[in-house]
Amino acid sequence: MPNAPIHPYAQARDINRPRQHAPKTVRFDMSQEKVAEAEQARSKEPACSKEPAYRAQAPVYDPVISENVFQRSLSTPYVLLTSQELLTISPEVRNKYRDLVTPKRVPPTPERIQATLEEVADEELTSPETFLCSDLLTYGKMEECGEIIVPDPVDQYFKGLVPGEIPLHFHVAKESLVLRSIVGLVDVKEKVEAILDPSSQIIAMSEGVCLSLGVAFDPTVRVQMQSANKTVDLTLGLARNVPFQAGSITLYLQMHVVRDPAYDILLGRPFDVLTQSNIRNFFNETQTITITDPNSDLVATIPTYPRGKPRFLGGSFHGE
Structure with missing residues (x-):
């Protein structure tokens, strides 16, 4: 049908094949001259080259060096190669060199401590x-x-x-250590040295201290006291509720009066139970005692001193 109407999309480009020209059969509007000009223009276009745009080549590669190595291998039984000649003719060797010098991520190595033993x-x-x-x-x-x-x-x-x-350089106990004592204000009159002796069943006071302070005692309450050498002596009586101030705590003690003992006051187990005492010893031979006031729950830590050498300021008492 030469007079058929032209399709509205006859001039549209093909989407699936954009480089493919539309068939000549659908170009009814083109004259023979235009068709010939289009064919002539296509013939003048250069043919598409199938060669790749670039190729990978090592800078050390040189075809002249490869040819020289080849010629030498034909004429000599042993071929000595330089590093450049080896890298030129062997891609595998180049890859090994690249892997050897390329930095890689490695975990940090832990610090090692080396110990030596000397004889x-x-x-x-x-x-x-x-x-x-x-x-x-x-x-x-x-x-x-x-x-x-x-x-x-x-x-x-x-x-x-x-x-x-006995092992060398080891600490051992000493042959003997002096007893520890505290200083207390007795009957709000005088400071007296009191020896700490948890092995004693009573609290004792010498007759001389009792008379010098004017402390009254009950002579009807007498107990037998057995010393370390197994000698038995009767006490003179019992002084009841004697005020004894140790530090900031005032205690009321039941003291048995003893004639001519080797101490002024001896604080035995009743004192430890009443005050809930806690004695702490140190390696430098010092000692502290922590006591609690049973009436007010006041707690005080009191330093102790070697027997006969109390260290305190003020008061009328003087140690040996």
């Missing part, structure tokens, strides 16, 4: 400070994997002692 000669007695390296290896236990477990040198030193042998 000390001229020591007849082995102490914990001079434990020999050979002894460590002797006492060491060999594991299946070949590792040596080194035991504690102090423990091995104890095990190596002869029965009854």
Whole structure:
């Protein structure tokens, strides 16, 4: 139908194949001259090249060097290659070099502490400070994997002692230490030294202190006192509710009056029970006692002193 109407989308570009020209059969509006001009224009367009736009090549590669190596290999039994010639003809070697010099992420290495054992000669007695390296290896236990477990040198030193042998550089108890005492205000009159003796069943006061302070006592209440040498003496009587001020706490004690003892006042178990005392000893031979007021719940920590050497300021009492 030469007079057929032109399709409205006859000039539209193909979406699926944008580079493909529309068929000539649908171009009814083009004359023969226009068709010939289009064919001639297409023939003048350069053909599309199938070569890639770029290729990867190492800068060290040189075809001349490859040819020289090839010629040398034909004429000599042994071919000596320089680093440049080796990298030129071997891509695998270049890859190895690249992997070797390329930085990579690695975890931080933990710090290692190296310990050394020194052998000390001229020591007849082995102490914990001079434990020999050979002894460590002797006492060491060999594991299946070949590792040596080194035991504690102090423990091995104890095990190596002869029965009854005293270890070196160890603290031992002293032969004797003096008793500790506190200073208290008795009957609101005078400060008197009082010895702490938790092994005593009573609180005792000497007859001389009782008479000098004018403390009244009941002579009908007498008990037998047995000393450390097993001698038995009768007390003179009982002084009831005697005020005894230790620090800021005032206590009322029941004191048995004793004739000519080796102390002024002896604080026994009744004093510890009444005050709920807590005695703390220190390595430098000092001692403190913490007492509680049973009437007001007031707590006080009082320093103690060696017997016969009380340290206090003021008052009329003077120690030996």
